[in-house]
Amino acid sequence: MTKTFSRKVVLRCFFSALFSIAVITANTWSVFGQCSSCPVAKANDPNATNQLAFPPGDVYVDIDVRIQGTDEARQIIAGIGSWNQRNQANGSGVNFIIGPPPQTGTYNVLHATNTTLTNPNGSVNHTTVARTVPNRFDNATSTLNDATIYFNTGGALADPDHPDTSGPYYDPTQSGYDSIFQKETEHETGHDMGLSDVDPTCQQSGQSVMNHAIVPGCPNDNCGAKPLTVSQCDSDAVSTVPNYQPQPNGGGNPPPTYGGNYDSGGGGGGCTDYYWVWYESYDGGQTWYETGQVDYAGCW
Numbered sequence: 475m476t477k478t479f480s481r482k483v484v485l486r487c488f489f490s491a492l493f494s495i496a497v498i499t500a501n502t503w504s505v506f507g508q509c510s511s512c513p514v515a516k517a518n519d520p521n522a523t524n525q526l527a528f529p530p531g532d533v534y535v536d537i538d539v540r541i542q543g544t545d546e547a548r549q550i551i552a553g554i555g556s557w558n559q560r561n562q563a564n565g566s567g568v569n570f571i572i573g574p575p576p577q578t579g580t581y582n583v584l585h586a587t588n589t590t591l592t593n594p595n596g597s598v599n600h601t602t603v604a605r606t607v608p609n610r611f612d613n614a615t616s617t618l619n620d621a622t623i624y625f626n627t628g629g630a631l632a633d634p635d636h637p638d639t640s641g642p643y644y645d646p647t648q649s650g651y652d653s654i655f656q657k658e659t660e661h662e663t664g665h666d667m668g669l670s671d672v673d674p675t676c677q678q679s680g681q682s683v684m685n686h687a688i689v690p691g692c693p694n695d696n697c698g699a700k701p702l703t704v705s706q707c708d709s710d711a712v713s714t715v716p717n718y719q720p721q722p723n724g725g726g727n728p729p730p731t732y733g734g735n736y737d738s739g740g741g742g743g744g745c746t747d748y749y750w751v752w753y754e755s756y757d758g759g760q761t762w763y764e765t766g767q768v769d770y771a772g773c774w
């Protein structure tokens with residue numbers, strides 16, 4: 475299994491022989507109020523309710539027998555195939571296998587089926603196109619082992635604000651019905667690969683499969699909020715998911731660093747030398763490594 479890291483986070487610690495201050499990280503974009511049209515790892519989303527992601531390795535895709543052989547199944551398989559293609563280069567190591575798992579043994583499984591989602595009060599949920607429900611998982615390690623994608627074919631409406639006049643969201647009489655299940659498979663599988671939704675106020679049409687798709691007047695996402703296949707920016711975001719990083723030190727903050735003998739040699743100049751020490755992280759800031767680069771900051 476080859477791991478590649480297309481996105482690393484760099485941090486520099488400002489220190490003298492006595493103290494270190496000033497931490498700058500590239501993955502704290504939300505702190506600075508930036509708006510991204512690409513998804514982020516759930517681990518970097520303060521609003522995420524969990525950080526679950528399938529572990530590296532095989533995941534069986536178990537399509538409901540009532541769907542098998544239909545065009546919907548073709549689309550699900552195409553959506554899974556799009557992730558498999560991206561996963562060859564994003565370092566996740568996740569490999570989806572179409573078909574139910576072997577009958578003996580324990581395997582990672584992603585199920586897919588149609589349903590009518592309901593709200594907590596029992597009413598039909600008109601606003602959720604699809605949902606992933608984790609069945610077997612370990613929150614301590616953020617490991618997802620078994621989940622089900624529910625396509626809300628019985629409940630989602632094209633215009634949920636006007637339920638009395640709206641047609642269904644999954645509408646076989648409208649354009650886009652030949653791709654909406656592929657797009658939703660890619661979106662929900664993205665969650666199962668550790669991604670958050672793109673902020674709806676920041677999303678750009680066609681940029682990410684993690685875009686929000688319900689736009690009034692656009693059943694089957696036939697206005698193109700979501701691309702047909704997993705995008706580069708989706709795949710780049712997966713590269714930042716903690717589950718897919720090497721963690722030889724078990725996580726933690728950057729190691730304490732001391733200035734050592736960075737003496738300017740001036741002797742008696744009456745000032746103290748300061749230096750920038752550079753760190754890098756491949757897991758969104760959980761684990762840090764010294765790059766070996768040290769830059770002189772000045773003497774005062």
Ligand SMILES: [Zn+2]
Nearest residue numbers: 661665670671
């Ligand atoms: Zn979502």
